[in-house]
Structures are given as structure tokens and as C-alpha cells.
Amino acid sequence: MNKIIKEKHYLVISLLSAVSVYLLSIAFQIMAYWGNGLFFYWIGAALTYLVWLAGTSFLIMAIRNNKMNFIYAIGYVVSGLLLTIGFMWVTFIISMGSAL
Secondary structure, three states: OOOOOOHHHHHHHHHHHHHHHHHHHHHHHHHOOOOOOOHHHHHHHHHHHHHHHHHHHHHHHHHHOOOOOHHHHHHHHHHHHHHHHHHHHHHHHHHHHHHO
8 A cells, every 4th residue: 555654664754854843943932033023923823832733642542553663762762842832932932922
């Protein structure tokens, strides 16, 4: 069967998405200073959450793939922690930005 994204790449894509959440959080903090309002800030925040959602979805699909060995287990844990902490970090940035 010809699939666009092979199942063996789900974990790698999840890890890349987890790292991208941090990079995008830096970018949307900078976007807050573009223009007069916070339009670009919220666009950046929405894109960051979309990348987080994609990373979480790929992590779930990777876990459901049932490849379990030591390397995959470490990848699942690292990806899960990075995605969870990234979600909390972005939420913290938004809540502190809204409080000002």
C-alpha cells in the first residue's frame, strides 16, 4: 500500500513537531511587536498550537503502531515530555501576555 507518510516516520515527525513548538513560541513572541495590535501574535499562537496538535496526533499514531523497543520507548517519552512542556510553555506565554 502506498502511503504518503510511512508509519515508521510518525515518531520522527512527532519529535520534529515538539521542537518546532519551541521555535514557533519564540517567533510568535516576536510577532507581538509587529503592527499596532496583537493580530500577528494570535496568528503565531494559533500556528504553534496547530503544530502541537499535529505532533500529539503523530505521537498517538506512533504509539498505536505497537513498535516497542528501548529506542522507541525513549522516543515516545522524549516526544511526550517535549510536547507537554511545550504546550504548558505556550499557554504560560499567552496568559502572561494577556495579563499585561
